[in-house]
Amino acid sequence: MTSPAGPRASASGPSAALPPAVAVVGFSKTGKTELICRLVPVLAARGLKVAVLKHSRHPDLTLDTPGKDTWRYRRAGAESVALAAPGVFHLTRSYLGEPPLEEALAAVGRGADLILVEGYKSGPLPKVAVLEPGAQGAVPDFPNLIALVSERPVNTSLPVFQPQQVEELGQWLYDGFIRN
Numbered sequence: 001m002t003s004p005a006g007p008r009a010s011a012s013g014p015s016a017a018l019p020p021a022v023a024v025v026g027f028s029k030t031g032k033t034e035l036i037c038r039l040v041p042v043l044a045a046r047g048l049k050v051a052v053l054k055h056s057r058h059p060d061l062t063l064d065t066p067g068k069d070t071w072r073y074r075r076a077g078a079e080s081v082a083l084a085a086p087g088v089f090h091l092t093r094s095y096l097g098e099p100p101l102e103e104a105l106a107a108v109g110r111g112a113d114l115i116l117v118e119g120y121k122s123g124p125l126p127k128v129a130v131l132e133p134g135a136q137g138a139v140p141d142f143p144n145l146i147a148l149v150s151e152r153p154v155n156t157s158l159p160v161f162q163p164q165q166v167e168e169l170g171q172w173l174y175d176g177f178i179r180n
Helices: 032-044 069-075 101-109 166-179
Strands: 021-025 050-054 080-085 088-093 114-118 127-130 145-149
Touching: 021 032, 032 050, 032 114, 032 166, 050 101, 069 080, 069 088, 101 114, 114 166, 145 166
Parallel strands: 021 114, 021 127, 050 114, 127 145
Antiparallel strands: 080 088
């Protein structure tokens, strides 16, 4: 298996101190979340601190429970609301548009060795695409595609991993983004 090609995984720009970031992309219900959930412990077993950033196109998402204090603060107009408790720190920031990717990476990546991002199909990050189960092996047209996860063979020069090859994919990511 070859190492990831192309630029180091972090987004370009002034945030050069960010840890590398790799996006796991694909269409809805392809297994992106499951793959990331299985990759995190594989990478953590290699001594990495892994952060995860989830991108959503749904603007009405809220993590606050209606009626609770943090929800009330946001409804009152606070642009940032944080909840600190033993073992957890949760920060919510309001934006008129979509938050800049670099800002989201900087917020989640502090102290991490690698950031796994779910989504940002058209963004600048290197991408591992998860193909639809049963797909006929067509390579999606996502920019900066570095590898595929597919149940079926795919005619491509990119590395292709089976969904159960999480250890192999984790080692490939480690070799390409941490060792190099």
